[in-house]
Structures are given as C-alpha cells and as structure tokens.
Amino acid sequence: MLDVLKVRIYPNKEQEISLAKSFGCSRFVWNFYLNKTNTQYQETGKGMTYCQMAKDLTQLKKLPDHGWLQEPTAAVLQQSLINLETAFKNFFSKRTGFPKFKSKHSKQSIRFPESCSIKSGNLKLPKLGLVKASFSKSVNGKIKSVTVSKTSTDKYFAAILFETDELTTAKTGKISGIDLGLNSLVTVFDGENCYKIAPIKPTRKYAKRLRIRQKSLSRKVKGSNNRRKAVKVVAKVHEKISNTRANFLHKLSRKLVDDNQVIVAENLCVQGLARTKLAVGIHDAGFGMLLNFISYKLDREGGKFVQVDRFFPSSKLCSCCGHKNDLLNLSIREWICSSCQTTHDRDENASRNLRAEGIKILSTNTVGHTELQACGEAVRLVGTCAKKRVSQKQESPATLR
Numbered sequence: 001m002l003d004v005l006k007v008r009i010y011p012n013k014e015q016e017i018s019l020a021k022s023f024g025c026s027r028f029v030w031n032f033y034l035n036k037t038n039t040q041y042q043e044t045g046k047g048m049t050y051c052q053m054a055k056d057l058t059q060l061k062k063l064p065d066h067g068w069l070q071e072p073t074a075a076v077l078q079q080s081l082i083n084l085e086t087a088f089k090n091f092f093s094k095r096t097g098f099p100k101f102k103s104k105h106s107k108q109s110i111r112f113p114e115s116c117s118i119k120s121g122n123l124k125l126p127k128l129g130l131v132k133a134s135f136s137k138s139v140n141g142k143i144k145s146v147t148v149s150k151t152s153t154d155k156y157f158a159a160i161l162f163e164t165d166e167l168t169t170a171k172t173g174k175i176s177g178i179d180l181g182l183n184s185l186v187t188v189f190d191g192e193n194c195y196k197i198a199p200i201k202p203t204r205k206y207a208k209r210l211r212i213r214q215k216s217l218s219r220k221v222k223g224s225n226n227r228r229k230a231v232k233v234v235a236k237v238h239e240k241i242s243n244t245r246a247n248f249l250h251k252l253s254r255k256l257v258d259d260n261q262v263i264v265a266e267n268l269c270v271q272g273l274a275r276t277k278l279a280v281g282i283h284d285a286g287f288g289m290l291l292n293f294i295s296y297k298l299d300r301e302g303g304k305f306v307q308v309d310r311f312f313p314s315s316k317l318c319s320c321c322g323h324k325n326d327l328l329n330l331s332i333r334e335w336i337c338s339s340c341q342t343t344h345d346r347d348e349n350a351s352r353n354l355r356a357e358g359i360k361i362l363s364t365n366t367v368g369h370t371e372l373q374a375c376g377e378a379v380r381l382v383g384t385c386a387k388k389r390v391s392q393k394q395e396s397p398a399t400l401r
C-alpha cells in the first residue's frame with residue numbers, strides 16, 4: 001500500500017533559487033495551458049488532452065524566448081499538466097469547481113514524479129541534489145514521488161509518497177458510529193457508551209489578532225517593503241489557525257482510531273454545506289479533514305471506515321423502534337419518540353443509528369472474509385463496503401491548508 005510522510009526541508013540559498021524557478025515554471029505551464037485549453041474550447045468545442053498539451057510543451061520549450069522552461073526537470077512540468085488534466089476531470093465529474101489560475105502569492109508546490117531518494121537522513125531531489133531534511137520517522141519502501149511546497153510564511157515541506165509492504169495486522173477494537181455536528185463536534189457511540197467531544201474554534205480564537213494585523217496591513221503603502229512584511233505577518237496568523245485545527249484533529253482522529261476497528265460516519269457533502277450560513281463554523285470544525293484523517297489512519301492500520309449515504313435519515317429515525325420523526329428540524333436538540341416514548345438526545349440518537357446502519361452495510365456485503373467481533377455483533381468485513389479515500393491525497397499540501 002501507499003503511505004505518505006510529510007517532512008520539513010531546509011534548502012540552501014542556491015536550492016531556494018532553483019526551487020523558486022521550478023515553482024515559477026510549473027505555475028507558468030499550468031496557467032499557459034489552462035488559458036490555451038479554454039481558448040481552444042471556445043473555438044472548437046473541445047479542450048486539450050494531456051498528450052496534446054505535453055507535445056505542445058515540448059515545442060514551446062524550443063522557442064528562443066521560452067528557453068528558461070528547460071531549467072527545471074521536464075518531469076516536474078509534465079506533472080503540472082497531469083494535475084491540470086485531473087483538475088478538468090474533477091470539474092467535469094462535478095467534484096470541484098473550474099480550475100483556477102495560480103498566483104505567485106499563494107502557496108507554491110511542485111511534484112517530482114521520479115528519481116527521488118533519501119541519502120544519509122537528507123532528501124535527494126533531481127537537479128537540486130541533497131536537501132537538508134528533518135525526518136520524524138524512517139521511510140522504508142520505494143519512493144513513488146515527492147511533492148515540495150513552500151508556504152506563504154516561507155517554510156518548505158516535502159510530502160514523500162512511498163510504497164510500503166509493512167503488514168498491517170488485523171486491527172482490534174470497537175465499532176463506533178460518529179455523528180458530526182457544530183454543537184458537539186463528534187458524538188461517538190461505541191455500542192455501550194456514548195460520549196461527546198466539543199469543537200475548537202481556532203478562527204474565533206484568533207479573530208482579534210487577525211483583525212488587528214489585517215488592519216495594519218491595509219494601512220501600508222502598496223508595493224512597499226513594509227507592506228510585504230505585513231503580508232507575511234497576516235499569513236503567519238492564518239498558518240497558526242490552520243495548524244491549531246489540524247493538530248487538534250490529528251489528536252482526535254488518533255484517539256478514535258486507537259479505540260476502534262470500524263468507524264461509521266455520514267458521507268457529508270462538505271462542499272455543499274460550506275456554501276450555507278454555517279460555512280465558517282463548518283470550516284472551523286474541519287469536518288472534511290477529520291473524516292480524511294480517520295479514513296487514512298484506519299486504512300493504514302487495517303481497520304475500516306464506513307461511510308453511510310448522506311440521505312440516510314440518521315437523526316430522524318428512533319434508534320429504539322425505528323419510527324421516523326419527520327417533524328425534526330435542526331433546532332430540536334432533544335425529542336420524544338411518539339411511538340415508543342423514548343427520550344432522545346439528537347446527536348446520540350444519530351450516532352446510534354449510524355453505527356447500526358454501518359454494521360448492516362458491512363454484514364450484507366458477502367465478498368469479504370474477515371470476521372469481526374465487537375460487543376456481541378459478528379460482522380463480515382468487506383473490501384468494497386465504503387468509498388475509500390486515497391491516503392496519498394490526505395496530507396498533500398493542497399489539502400492541508
């Protein structure tokens with residue numbers, strides 16, 4: 001299976017310059033072909049495929065005024081085209097919005113799809129040579145690719161994707177249903193007990209600091225040195241906010257994954273929710289990130305992450321008798337089932353329903369072979385029970401923002 005390790009790297013001055021050129025060329029290639037494929041689409045009704053773009057790029061590099069495109073490794077620029085093609089595919093399958101032009105002021109990243117290695121605790125990259133790195137753990141497996149990124153606060157990171165054949169032993173633990181919400185971030189029902197975890201609100205916590213620094217930024221003269229410094233200071237606060245959130249979610253997902261072998265959650269449409277009034281709260285809570293973390297951690301350790309269809313009425317069903325309460329709306333936190341008179345806490349009831357539904361999904365699939373035993377229920381595990389998220393995506397720089 002594939003695994004990702006993200007490490008901080010410390011390029012020297014020369015390497016920084018070389019990286020800056022590669023970031024620039026890669027960004028140029030993206031923007032150039034995004035524009036070109038848009039124009040071609042308007043004229044002919046057809047965009048460009050990766051093959052067409054790659055062929056075109058080879059010709060472009062030969063032009064005397066585009067010779068600078070030959071400085072970075074060719075593979076890095078081709079990767080940029082592959083990413084562009086993927087962005088279009090994602091757009092056409094309605095997973096994301098239309099590809100955007102890249103700006104040199106946001107986070108920069110390039111991917112080396114080959115020829116990367118680790119030498120005496122440092123990272124060896126094509127054309128750059130050995131780059132100083134701090135590894136938190138060792139990479140034992142073939143390196144597939146390395147994505148190097150630079151944050152807006154001038155830190156460099158490398159996300160190393162590698163193949164590992166470390167055997168994951170069958171995971172043990174409970175089966176839990178988790179309900180996500182803004183009042184309590186997660187409500188966990190493990191078959192016996194139910195507990196809630198309160199959300200953190202980093203955006204709210206740092207709002208004042210952010211406001212003060214943004215104000216100070218707005219007073220600076222455009223193009224001045226002071227303004228550039230102030231931009232960095234604002235970026236630092238944003239970095240602090242996202243680090244606080246990621247750190248909290250890493251710890252929480254670690255605890256959940258340690259306790260459970262199966263976690264059942266609702267398949268939320270995070271993008272859809274983020275367009276609603278609740279947007280800030282949802283972004284702050286980091287639902288999508290939490291589910292990603294749980295998913296890849298469970299995956300790595302041989303557990304299962306089950307996603308229940310988001311149209312499953314997890315809140316409206318009575319977890320005791322199955323009666324459906326259609327009168328329930330978001331403001332009702334507690335209700336009494338008209339059929340069996342049980343008093344329900346909204347979130348707890350939902351987590352109970354999700355757990356039961358997850359077990360149903362697992363046990364009605366018959367392809368698998370692993371027998372699971374948790375709190376009395378025997379469940380067959382299957383390979384195709386839920387949409388698996390690819391672990392390599394989770395810690396890629398684009399999603400850790």
Ligand SMILES: [Zn+2]
Nearest residue numbers: 318321337340
């Ligand atoms: Zn009932």
